[in-house]
Amino acid sequence: MAKKPLRExxxxxxxxxxxRLIVLDQRALPRTVKFAACRTAADVAKATKDMVLRGAPLxxxxxxxxxxxxARRGKLSDVLKxxxxxxxxxxxxxxxxHALDHMLAVAKSGPEKTLSxxxxxxxxxxxxxxxxxxxxxxxxxxxxxxKGSNVITHCNAGALATAGIGTAVGMIRAGWLAGKVKHVYxxxxxxxxxxARLTLWELMEAGIPSTLITDNMAAHLMKTRKxxxxxxxxxxxxxxxxxxxxxxxxxxxxxxxxxxxPFFVVAPSTTVDFSTKNGDLIPIEERSIREVVxxxxxxxxxxGAKAHHFGFDVTPNALVTAIVTEKGVVSPANAANLRRVLxx
Ligand code: MRU
Numbered sequence: 001m002a003k004k005p006l007r008e009x010x011x012x013x014x015x016x017x018x019x020r021l022i023v024l025d026q027r028a029l030p031r032t033v034k035f036a037a038c039r040t041a042a043d044v045a046k047a048t049k050d051m052v053l054r055g056a057p058l059x060x061x062x063x064x065x066x067x068x069x070x071a072r073r074g075k076l077s078d079v080l081k082x083x084x085x086x087x088x089x090x091x092x093x094x095x096x097x098h099a100l101d102h103m104l105a106v107a108k109s110g111p112e113k114t115l116s117x118x119x120x121x122x123x124x125x126x127x128x129x130x131x132x133x134x135x136x137x138x139x140x141x142x143x144x145x146x147k148g149s150n151v152i153t154h155c156n157a158g159a160l161a162t163a164g165i166g167t168a169v170g171m172i173r174a175g176w177l178a179g180k181v182k183h184v185y186x187x188x189x190x191x192x193x194x195x196a197r198l199t200l201w202e203l204m205e206a207g208i209p210s211t212l213i214t215d216n217m218a219a220h221l222m223k224t225r226k227x228x229x230x231x232x233x234x235x236x237x238x239x240x241x242x243x244x245x246x247x248x249x250x251x252x253x254x255x256x257x258x259x260x261x262p263f264f265v266v267a268p269s270t271t272v273d274f275s276t277k278n279g280d281l282i283p284i285e286e287r288s289i290r291e292v293v294x295x296x297x298x299x300x301x302x303x304g305a306k307a308h309h310f311g312f313d314v315t316p317n318a319l320v321t322a323i324v325t326e327k328g329v330v331s332p333a334n335a336a337n338l339r340r341v342l343x344x
Contacts, residue, residue: 021065023053030201041066041082048089055161056235057130060095064123067103071119079107091283092312094236094273127163133268133326134164141171141324145180149228154187155246156198157233167233167266176208184210191292215248222259230256234267241317241333242279253319262321279314
């Protein structure tokens with residue numbers, strides 16, 4: 001089968017219409033393709049909270065559009081009211097805070113008579129910057145892989161999680177086109193199953209050879225098969241280059257270290273949070289335990305069972321081989337290198 005080009009997205013999952021934002025409902029994938037319309041900032045906040053849309057960069061882009069929706073009546077007070085509503089939608093992905101800070105600055109940078117236009121233009125630019133950044137990270141990241149690599153990825157850091165071709169999955173797609181990636185093993189990513197439902201769907205749509213594994217198969221796979229790299233995205237990178245990502249990422253990084261496998265993190269500069277000194281200070285989202293004790297509404301644990309649902313974990317920088325950003329590759333992953341690459 002001919003390889004599909006790098007820029008081809010499986011589906012248009014976020015479309016700005018000027019008076020509304022159309023988003024693909026990722027909760028229904030891959031069984032059903034359905035869309036939701038967000039007409040207000042509150043709609044965007046709810047869609048984000050309810051995981052209709054997810055993935056750190058996409059959460060940021062949607063928030064930017066949410067601010068543009070709030071600005072439609074040309075009143076700064078509407079924007080100021082919408083901003084905390086959006087900010088509360090999810091706590092961990094710092095792209096949300098980055099987008100809101102940026103859009104607030106745009107809102108305050110001119111008169112109300114141009115507010116609506118300025119905010120719409122800024123939101124579109126924010127989205128386009130993410131899209132362009134994805135392509136750059138894909139190229140930089142693919143260059144780090146050796147020919148014919150078998151790779152493990154976790155959660156969904158693909159097109160669905162961004163404006164473009166994805167971060168980790170973008171690197172995988174570029175690597176596959178260049179003959180660097182031979183086979184991909186997405187972890188299913190309990191409990192929300194982003195790997196099984198979303199990443200595998202994207203990989204199969206792109207025609208990339210891939211085989212699903214459950215999260216607890218990764219160690220066995222690393223020991224018994226040739227695994228050449230682990231490639232993941234991130235929701236927040238602290239100033240010391242500790243990396244917060246979907247729950248299970250830390251375990252994969254420890255396993256990779258034990259087996260001598262490079263561990264790559266691919267994330268745009270909007271994911272880097274210089275105001276948070278280290279990973280221990282990153283707020284970790286705790287979600288409903290229903291998502292753990294039930295699968296698609298069916299109980300899998302005894303009635304009344306207690307459970308934890310941590311959405312994310314933190315991988316210490318010492319376990320990270322390189323962080324690939326659109327501004328360059330940070331390796332070794334440490335505070336000085338992160339600052340140098342991101343601010344030069
Ligand atoms: O809870 P989610 O699905 O929003 O979590 C997503 C992740 O953890 C991704 O790996 C991360 O946001 C990077 S997406 C390019």
